[in-house]
Amino acid sequence: MNRMFVAVIPPESVIEDLDEFLSVRRDAASFRWSAPDQLHLTLAFAEHVPDRSLDDAIERLETAAGRRTPFELTITGGGAFPNVAEGKVLYAGVETDAAEELDRVAAGTRNALVKAGVEVDGGRFRPHLTVARTGTPVELSNWVRLLDAYRGPAWTVSSFALVHSRLGEGPRKRPVYEVIAEFPFG
Template identity: 45%
Template sequence: MGRRMFVAVVPPEPVQEDLAAFLEPRAEHPWIAPEQWHITLAFMSDVSASAEDRLVEGLEAAAARRTSMRLQLAGAGAFPDPWAAKVLWVGVRGDVDELGRLARNVRNSAQHAGATPDGQAFAPHLTVSRLRRVQEQTRWVRVLDTYEGPSWVADEICLIASELGVGPHGRPRYEIVATAGLG
């Protein structure tokens, strides 16, 4: 069995700090720690050691074909929906068409490297809460929907390994394996 990995855009520290400051007075909700915040471009549940080097090379090539983009965290929603939520998220605005093209290039590179990505359609978002059980979350979606963070220029992607349940409080532990610059 290989490693669980994903490719993501990680917001810079000032963006994370701004969102953390927005969530801090609402600490009664189980928020994900800021160091785990990211915008997933592709998720691969089983990357073999032999595919990992090819994956890094492919991601570098995919990133080089795309340009840096201006992004902003704003808006909100829930998966599958606010009335029966398992995940709460903050939306992404800005150059989302370019972000979508980047996600397609990343997924194609992963497939070509032998690290098959999941079949989920790309939906640009940053997960801020994973709930232990499905529950109605319309109030929290309305609160999160008022958030508009600072914009930033995304100029790299990260390949991140994920180990479930071994981080603090039973959370996943993330390790950045490689980064690739855009453009």
């Protein structure tokens, strides 16, 4: 069994910009901050991907990507899950003029996995990049306001990736992410 997710991975320059914005603020809270190389926009998450389903999933994801067209995306604003008053996850938001296309990309990846016999976790798609986890519920409204002041550079999303997530195998027990395959649009 493999723990995997399908994600849009921002280009290095976009991640560097967000990381620079956050780096001077990280010492103000003892959150578990996401490592810059782990920032991504999850489209679909599957806790258990059977080995027997992997080839079919890859084929179906390739087909799903082929049906999509590139679009512009910007990391901007922020929020907290489950809410700002009792947040456990602090995230950066995204903005696009192609919200319907982004929703179609997410739905297509979820459908591809399900048709390959993979159970997809999570509820409704809510586009975001997790920047920190708190462990216990924390009032995060000041942090959300801070992220609301952030607007990163726009970039063209033209692919998504299938990523294998190995929990606790990285430095300081962080997960290790390995891109299994990248799927270009069109």
